[in-house]
Amino acid sequence: MNPNLDETESFGIIRKEVDLTNKEKQYLLAVERGDVPTTRQIVEQFKVNNFNINCIDTLGRTAILIAIENENIEMIELLLNNGIEIGDALLHAINEENVEAVEMILHYEISNKGEEVITILIQVPSTSFSADITPIILAGHRDNYEIIKLLLSLGCRITKPHDIRCNCKQCVAGNDDDSLRHSRSRINSYKALASPSLISLSSKDPILTAFELCADLRRLSKLENEFKIDYEKLSLKCQEFAVDLLEQTRGSSELHIILNHDTNSTADENYTERQRLARLKVAIKYKQKKFVSHPNCQQLLASLWYEGLPGFRRKNVVAKICIIQAIGFMFPILSLCYLLIPTCFLGQLIRKPFIKFIIHSASYITFLCKFIFIYILNYRENLLFHEKYDNNLKSKIYTRQIYATLRSNIRKNETFGIFIHILVYNEGSSMTHWVNNKAQS
Numbered sequence: 001m002n003p004n005l006d007e008t009e010s011f012g013i014i015r016k017e018v019d020l021t022n023k024e025k026q027y028l029l030a031v032e033r034g035d036v037p038t039t040r041q042i043v044e045q046f047k048v049n050n051f052n053i054n055c056i057d058t059l060g061r062t063a064i065l066i067a068i069e070n071e072n073i074e075m076i077e078l079l080l081n082n083g084i085e086i087g088d089a090l091l092h093a094i095n096e097e098n099v100e101a102v103e104m105i106l107h108y109e110i111s112n113k114g115e116e117v118i119t120i121l122i123q124v125p126s127t128s129f130s131a132d133i134t135p136i137i138l139a140g141h142r143d144n145y146e147i148i149k150l151l152l153s154l155g156c157r158i159t160k161p162h163d164i165r166c167n168c169k170q171c172v173a174g175n176d177d178d179s180l181r182h183s184r185s186r187i188n189s190y191k192a193l194a195s196p197s198l199i200s201l202s203s204k205d206p207i208l209t210a211f212e213l214c215a216d217l218r219r220l221s222k223l224e225n226e227f228k229i230d231y232e233k234l235s236l237k238c239q240e241f242a243v244d245l246l247e248q249t250r251g252s253s254e255l256h257i258i259l260n261h262d263t264n265s266t267a268d269e270n271y272t273e274r275q276r277l278a279r280l281k282v283a284i285k286y287k288q289k290k291f292v293s294h295p296n297c298q299q300l301l302a303s304l305w306y307e308g309l310p311g312f313r314r315k316n317v318v319a320k321i322c323i324i325q326a327i328g329f330m331f332p333i334l335s336l337c338y339l340l341i342p343t344c345f346l347g348q349l350i351r352k353p354f355i356k357f358i359i360h361s362a363s364y365i366t367f368l369c370k371f372i373f374i375y376i377l378n379y380r381e382n383l384l385f386h387e388k389y390d391n392n393l394k395s396k397i398y399t400r401q402i403y404a405t406l407r408s409n410i411r412k413n414e415t416f417g418i419f420i421h422i423l424v425y426n427e428g429s430s431m432t433h434w435v436n437n438k439a440q441s
């Protein structure tokens with residue numbers, strides 16, 4: 001333990017103000033100036049005497065922290081070789097994103113303490129950082145790929161914070177002890193977990209991890225209103241990371257692999273020709289608007305949507321309307337082909353999304369027209385009937401009978417027509433779809 005630091009129960013680590021001797025002042029000045037020969041001379045000269053190599057300046061910095069701030073690697077090496085105390089130098093080096101210094105300090109710690117180094121990596125007592133900031137969390141905050149990789153290789157991990165509604169002993173105690181610190185430590189953990197470098201290095205499926213984390217953060221932004229802005233920023237960061245990954249795709253085959261990837265399926269199932277779009281469905285489930293609306297995604301969806309009608313999008317409006325009308329009018333023939341010979345060319349054509357959409361629309365329009373037709377027919381018949389028999393006092397019962405007979409005759413014919421319609425075009429299509437799937441499997 002550094003003699004300049006004091007540990008108290010309630011506040012953690014507190015720094016003692018100590019008056020510096022002239023030589024200590026000279027030593028710190030030499031380190032500040034980056035004067036390696038003078039520093040070496042002072043250290044070696046006073047090594048035998050009562051010289052405090054760990055002395056701190058008025059800003060609370062030890063010599064190694066000054067060297068880290070100045071990115072003076074030679075000086076750091078000199079100080080480490082002379083046995084300076086590390087303290088929270090590792091955290092400062094990570095904070096400054098000084099990869100070389102981090103490597104040197106870790107190497108020094110491993111050679112001195114061996115396996116004990118893991119405990120240092122889990123918690124570093126510090127005057128500058130709160131107790132929940134571990135080296136890997138800080139590296140996540142800085143999003144430094146090299147430092148995160150280094151720490152992960154040493155076995156450092158970030159545990160996901162407990163659910164906000166968790167009532168376990170640890171959470172209750174943490175909340176009772178200091179609710180602000182408890183909330184802050186949750187944010188600090190999530191801030192590190194949302195680091196793109198950390199997700200890339202630690203997750204097998206970075207896009208899915210980003211989606212899940214984004215959903216968690218969005219939920220937390222609603223539950224912890226006080227930190228809503230912080231959580232929303234992190235949620236957006238995750239969303240943008242997934243979009244950045246999607247943007248890296250260089251061609252349709254890569255896009256096909258990304259959008260059809262399903263974590264639960266085997267590798268062979270993921271590389272089939274059939275477009276399952278499992279990842280896209282997951283994106284919709286997690287409300288990843290930016291991901292779904294990305295041009296790469298939309299390009300693939302548009303090419304799938306207009307499959308079977310090559311060059312349709314480049315045609316003028318009149319040609320488009322003509323094609324749609326032709327397919328719409330042909331829907332009974334196409335539906336019958338699909339029903340009877342699903343494997344033929346026309347049967348396969350109807351499976352294409354846009355053609356399927358036109359046929360479904362045509363089918364429903366016909367269905368609606370039949371209803372409107374019945375309504376108009378009934379209405380007209382009603383009018384004629386009243387005109388003819390309104391003043392006829394002698395046969396009210398007779399008129400009712402005729403009216404009912406007429407209506408039931410019309411209904412019988414039309415109902416039968418509609419029944420056939422539903423059976424063939426709606427129920428039939430789903431049944432054929434099932435038969436088709438069976439035949440294919």
Ligand SMILES: [Zn+2]
Pocket residue numbers: 162163166167168169170171172
């Ligand atoms: Zn808990």
